[in-house]
Amino acid sequence: MGEAVEFFHSNGFCKVHEESDPNHISSWFEEEIDVDLKWSFALNRVLHKGTSEYQDIVLLDTKRFGKVLVIDGKMQSAEADEFIYHECLIHPALLCHPNPETVFIMGGGEGSAAREAFKHKSIKKVVMCDIDQEVVDFCREYLTANHKAFSNKKLNLVINDAKAELEERKEKFDIIVGDLADPVEGGPCYQLYTKSFYEHILKPKLSESGIFVTQAGPAGVFTHQEVFSSIYNTIKQVFKYVLAYTAHVPSFADTWGWVMASDKPFLIDAEKIDKKIEDRIDGELLYLNGASLFSSTIMNKSVSQTLKNETHVYTEEDARFIHGHGVAFRN
Structure with a gap:
């Protein structure tokens, strides 16, 4: 039985997939750029998530880009660049x-x-x-x-x-x-x-x-x-x-x-x-x-x-x- 890999989505829902490689990173953020294109990156942890009066807000600690701000499912800013x-x-x-x-x-x-x-x-x-x-x-x-x-x-x-x-x-x-x-x-x-x-x-x-x-x-x-x-x-x-x-x-x-x-x-x-x-x-x-x-x-x-x-x-x-x-x- 493989390891469960979690894909975190900005709306608060997650998709979990079975992963056979035990060394594989187990938590990822996935942004849907278009209906046929997604962009994902590995997470250390989720720092904050919630919905304000105006927007979905997520702050993530990622392995590649450091702290990342995501609003309404769209990458807004990454600490690294x-x-x-x-x-x-x-x-x-x-x-x-x-x-x-x-x-x-x-x-x-x-x-x-x-x-x-x-x-x-x-x-x-x-x-x-x-x-x-x-x-x-x-x-x-x-x-x-x-x-x-x-x-x-x-x-x-x-x-x-x-x-x-x-x-x-x-x-x-x-x-x-x-x-x-x-x-x-x-x-x-x-x-x-x-x-x-x-x-x-x-x-x-x-x-x-x-x-x-x-x-x-x-x-x-x-x-x-x-x-x-x-x-x-x-x-x-x-x-x-x-x-x-x-x-x-x-x-x-x-x-x-x-x-x-x-x-x-x-x-x-x-x-x-x-x-x-x-x-x-x-x-x-x-x-x-x-x-x-x-x-x-x-x-x-x-x-x-x-x-x-x-x-x-x-x-x-x-x-x-x-x-x-x-x-x-x-x-």
Whole structure:
């Protein structure tokens, strides 16, 4: 009789299989990327699991990637390589801005986006607005790398819907960041990817040289048409200058995409970016430098043609979703 192997799923259910190899790892997390594709990794233990008002939340201790945050069944962040995602999310926009002092982060409850923003010497205020108190609370407790960010006096932590929070605020920001979960059907944030939100709520809250940047989902050869190209095309309807860029994130099992936008042009010169990193940033970046930022803006032929030809505009009535479902869909 073989050993029982447990596959832990984010919704709290497990599948158990018989394994004949006694040396085989007995506990795995399994993410369903699509109906015909799954991604799994071995676990040491489950640190936290539960369902908040808005999302399924799981924090895992994995053998390969360290602590891993999973929301609505989707990998959000892994201790071993989250620096790739968060450096790409934060630093290009701040380095392209002439003097970034204020940042508004939509989402970002784990604290990593704020951590990266605080590396810039010019930053005077970071507003982190996350809808889910439970996500923020357990990330603050378990993700030790972000303890300093959460305790930084320049951080203004707000628990609210980012759309409502931006509408209510009178001030403008140099940088607005979309560190949101991927748009899934029944999830809490797909409306923050729409043209109406970008045009009527977000853009008016940017300062004159302001820059908006958002994570934009999977951007691989087989996955970029899920939401990446649509988000890019939607933002093009609102801003004069729009730049897409990508990087491979191992724990996501895919290439990932970001979109940066402004009504001021971007200058991505490798040598000048390196000089800005040296002058503006305290500490050392682990992934991003001038050359890698420049190269990240160059898409392969398949992706670049899709971005060029994309016609879909993201609206509340005509949204695109990646595979998976949020809490509202299951209720």
